[in-house]
Amino acid sequence: MPSLDEVISTVETYRNDMVDALTELLRVPAIGPENGGEGEFERARFVRELAERCGFEDIEMYDALDERVRLRLRPNVVARKKGQTDQTVWIVSHMDTVTPGNLDAWTYPPFSPKVVDGKLYGLGAEDNGQALIGSLFAAKALNELGLVPERGIGLAMVSDEETGNTKGIKFLIDNNVFHKNDFIYVPDFGVSDGSVIEVAEKHILWLKVKVMGKQTHASTPGRGINAMKVGSQMIDFLADQLNGKFGALETSFLPPTCTFEPTKRLQTVGNVNTVPGEDTFWIDSRILPQYNPDDVLETARGVARIFEERSGARISVDVEQINRSGPPSSTESIALMTLASAIKKIKGVDAAPRGIGGGTCANLFRLAGYDAYVWQTVDEMAHSVNEYCRVDNLVEDAKVYATVLGSLCLSMG
Ligand SMILES: [Zn+2]
Structure with missing residues (x-):
């Protein structure tokens, strides 16, 4: 042999x-x-x-x-x-x-x-x-x-x-x-x-968030709802909420936590003196396998509801792509x-x-x-x-x- x-x-x-x-x-x-x-x-x-x-x-x-x-x-x-x-x-x-x-x-x-x-x-x-x-x-x-x-x-x-x-x-x-x-x-x-x-591998979930406010002249912002401002505040709050709720540390993973990264964003308005009525951005989420991506989606939608009430804007959160691991x-x-x-x-x-x-x-x-x-x-x-x-x-x-x-x-x- x-x-x-x-x-x-x-x-x-x-x-x-x-x-x-x-x-x-x-x-x-x-x-x-x-x-x-x-x-x-x-x-x-x-x-x-x-x-x-x-x-x-x-x-x-x-x-x-x-x-x-x-x-x-x-x-x-x-x-x-x-x-x-x-x-x-x-x-x-x-x-x-x-x-x-x-x-x-x-x-x-x-x-x-x-x-x-x-x-x-x-x-x-x-x-x-x-x-x-x-x-x-x-x-x-x-x-x-x-x-x-x-x-x-x-x-x-x-x-x-x-x-x-x-x-x-x-x-x-x-x-x-x-x-x-x-x-x-x-x-x-x-x-x-x-x-x-x-x-x-982590689950991959791409979320598309669309904030619909109210466009107006930038000199009278009180007459509109600035979607970009709402979106920007929400991005940070959303990441905190997601990192808190899905915060497990798995040292066998590279990197060891879930990640929720805002990545793509559409241009709002083409000129400086208009308050934007729409803001659309995406979150690339990499979710540890012990979590269910549906729960991440639900949490993001819950955050959207908070910001709707706070701002008067309408906010949709949709799944652009999901790859379950x-x-x-x-x-x-x-x-x-x-x-x-x-x-x-x-x-x-x-x-x-x-x-x-x-x-x-x-x-x-x-x-x-x-x-x-x-x-x-x-x-x-x-x-x-x-x-x-x-x-x-x-x-x-x-x-x-x-x-x-x-x-x-x-x-x-
Ligand atoms: Zn290959």
Whole structure:
């Protein structure tokens, strides 16, 4: 029986092949129709072929119909190595990217990947090419041993992560690709030293507040109701009320509290000598999972009623967007402990489970009743001009995932 250390050395020998594969992957655009692209079809063909080259014999395409793209398909590549049990260890990555934005701003053309000073530049290099290529080569090192694993190895390389997931992860969940006792890793968020394993997310609630006062001449403010003044007083009071009522401190979260931030505001009047009759602003709320976003909405509406009575203005509070978070993934699971010890073994880093305020597609798994763990090592260049991934991170993360797969699927010590 080969050892884990041999598998890890094998991954190291793939270094150049991984760089070549990531370079080839990024040359083929994979932008969703919402962003004006033709989808992932061409890239999926390459991914499927690469999965074959990485030793997968059982590769299934889960194609979601989408009339908006030329070939009417949004492909999902599911590569599996069956195990002796029906339990599978999954690594989920996504093929699609956002648009490059302003092409002139890129020093290295987004679709002509290039390695400079140990960094591979290109659109989608970090998000999510690093994980996709890394997981394929991690699995290759194990597949080449020619053993039948105890637990199966599964790679899901999906479409539509950047624009809603309905043709990607949601489609696979609805098609029962994953089973309740499977292990699920989603390497689509991380920090630069690899010390954070994301296990939970906050609810995201965007509130739109509209204050309707009474417009009048600024020289006679008493004849009107200054909506901007009411709105401004309310913003501060509202934040105090929300922070007081939903004030729990969860040190496992970054940051450790709920946050209620006024962000966007519409212009009131175009001239200086008019008292504005309308003021519209938005609050971006990130709510710890133990709270119900409905209670935040109700509290905000209660504050609005106080200010209505106080000012005579009418105030509406509406939900612009809500993303409920699923329950946090267990921090006591074999899946988490195996990942943490693999990170320690390969990188010498003590990684801790954390919650974040941002949203990742792991939440879809949590909402569907699965524990999902999000980890990778990145400089957080996703969606940036001159996006890159460090070649060392590509290779070291692949070793971490090879260690996870080796430990869980082949009981290697
Ligand atoms: Zn991503």
